[in-house]
Amino acid sequence: MRRAAAILLALLLAAHAPMLLNDGLFMDDWIVLKAGPAYAVDIDFLLHGAGHPIFFSYDTFANWTGAPVVVMVSLALAGIVFGAISLALTATRLDLLDRAEAVGFALIVWTYPGYQLWAGKANSVYVLSFGLLFSGTWLLTLTYHARGMRRVLLRLACALAFLLGFALNSTMVLFAFVMLGLFVAIWRRGEATHGLIRRTWLAGWRCVCGYPELIVLPLVYWGALNILFKRAGVYAQYYNAHFPTPDELLKGWQTFFVTGCRDVVSRALQSAGEAPMLFIAAALLVGTALVLLRAEMKAAAQRYNGLLPFALAVILFLVLSLPYMIAGIPPSSTHFYESRHLLMFGLPSALVLLGVKRGAERWVAPGAAFAIVFGSGVVLSIGLLWSDYAFMQARTLKQQALAYHLANQPQPAATVFALEDGFVDYPSRHVAFGLAEVTGTLRLVWGNQPFLGFALRAERPTFLQEMQVARTASNSAFSHVDPTGPQATISLQPGPGAAPNLALTRKYYACRLLARCDILQLLDQLAQVSVKVGRIAGILPLDETKPTR
Secondary structure, eight states: OHHHHHHHHHHHHHHTHHHHHOOOOOTTHHHHSOSSTTOOOOOTHHHHTSOOHHHHHHHHHHHHHTOHHHHHHHHHHHHHHHHHHHHHHHHHHTTSSOHHHHHHHHHHHHTOTTOOOTTOSTTHHHHHHHHHHHHHHHHHHHHHHOOHHHHHHHHHHHHHHHHHHTTSTTHHHHHHHHHHHHHHHHHHTSOGGGOHHHHHHHHHHHHHHHOHHHHHHHHHHHHHHHHHSOOOTHHHHHSOOOOOOHHHHHHHHHHHHIIIIIHHHHHHHHHHHHOHHHHHHHHHHHHHHHHHTGGGOOOOOGGGOTTHHHHHHHHHHHHHHHHHHHHTOOOOSSSGGGGGGGGGGHHHHHHHHHHHHHHHTTTSOHHHHHIIIIIHHHHHHHHHHHHHHHHHHHHHHHHHHHHHHHHTSOOOSOSEEEEEEGGGGSSSOOOOOOHHHHHHHHHHHHOSSOOEEEEGGGSOTTHHHHHHHHHHSTTOTTTTOOTTSOEEEEEEEEOTTOOOHHHHHHHHHHHHHHOOSOHHHHHHHHEEEEEEESOOTTSOOOOOOOOOO
16 A cells, blocks of 8 residues: 555645645635735634634644745645545555555545635645545544554544544535444444344444544534634624525535536636646656556455445535535635635545446456546546646736735825726636735735725725725624725736746746746736726725714
8 A cells, every 4th residue: 555655645746736836825815814024914803703713723823933825835735645645545444445446536536626726825724624534534444443542542633633624614524424434334343133223223322432522523513613603793694504495405506516517527628728738747647657556456346336436426416515505605616716615526526437437347457447537537637737726826926916016116195996907808817806815915015004905897886885894894804904095096917928827837937946037027027017096987985974963
């Protein structure tokens, strides 16, 4: 297994290597992480508004170190590496997958490009939480046959891993599957002479009595959240928890299928046509790994063939999407940030490929079936993943170019800024900068003043009124902004050095790794920035008059 684990680790590091070079902040990262030494953040709302105590702990530690980007990237990589290795080890120890299947399965799960926010910093806690779930499962597997003090220590580590994994609340769904697996293991050890009903009851009783800390763990966590860290204000409204109607369920599952499955395949095929070199490089990487994995490929045990992987894929898909439908927060494939609800959907994708691979073994050799099914799947996954990393890196560079130009201009007499983003019209994928990103850039450049910045095309005409309500809400993350100040419009237009995302990212890598150019010069040529003070066109003025009695 060491050889297979080493191959898995090498492929994961190669697939996620662009994460190490992306030091940019995205969306809500600007609210919770210190973008610079003099950049002030107040993340108390995570405790008393959003109800995220584990998030608060990670973000506080990251800011305390003075290098929050390094810390959060390290957490994401730790989640990827430990999660993938733990998944592979657990599957092979339980004889669910052979070593080659375990490597392919883990790769699909941990390079899943439907989740486009791999380079996000604050959301790296999601990635770590997902990884901790598999680490906890591996520790539970070791605990099952351990004795003495080793068993005690393993159980404590297992409970802690699961608890920290609950930072991504929807991992509780997978935790329930882990507990079901524990129940099945205990049931299989029971006496067959007891009969089905008594054997099932005894297995359940032994599961509860033998692992009480795991039974009460989600209850304790949810109890603590709802008593000590109850969501309040706008966050209570955002998570509009309700059990969806049958029509809502069907529409919700359709949305998840479109964004998490269909759009992923279509984006991969489109990207392969637009940037074939990425997929050729991925094919060479995966091909080398397949040669090294030849000795690990064998026919699957007959008892695990059939439709079981497909059935599990359907069940997992339906169940994993249910928490988000209950909360009323569907995903989207058009905005990278709205893909954050798809992190765990690499699991049903991997199960489908596993079922196809085992079905293909009826006609071709196991090695050929693995190479065709998992090989092609991993190539498409890594190729699209690299394409998304290039998009995220290019987006970081555009925002850094904005900050660079603003820092080299005199500060205008305004505190409310609308951004006219010309890169929206540029013939390469771009997503308009969010409120937190524009506001954070202004505060980074000109100091901790009550700036409010937003992308003009992305907001409604009543944006200022909405922000006035949001900033005055209890435990708001936007209490530091002021929509009542003087206004100005920032024009961000592509400069002479602008280029499509992949070409721009390659140039940045050449500057940073090979010292072929100066990064500041790259930023200077990338964009043209100007500021015009005056009322923002298309945005209704904020009425500051108070009603008279």
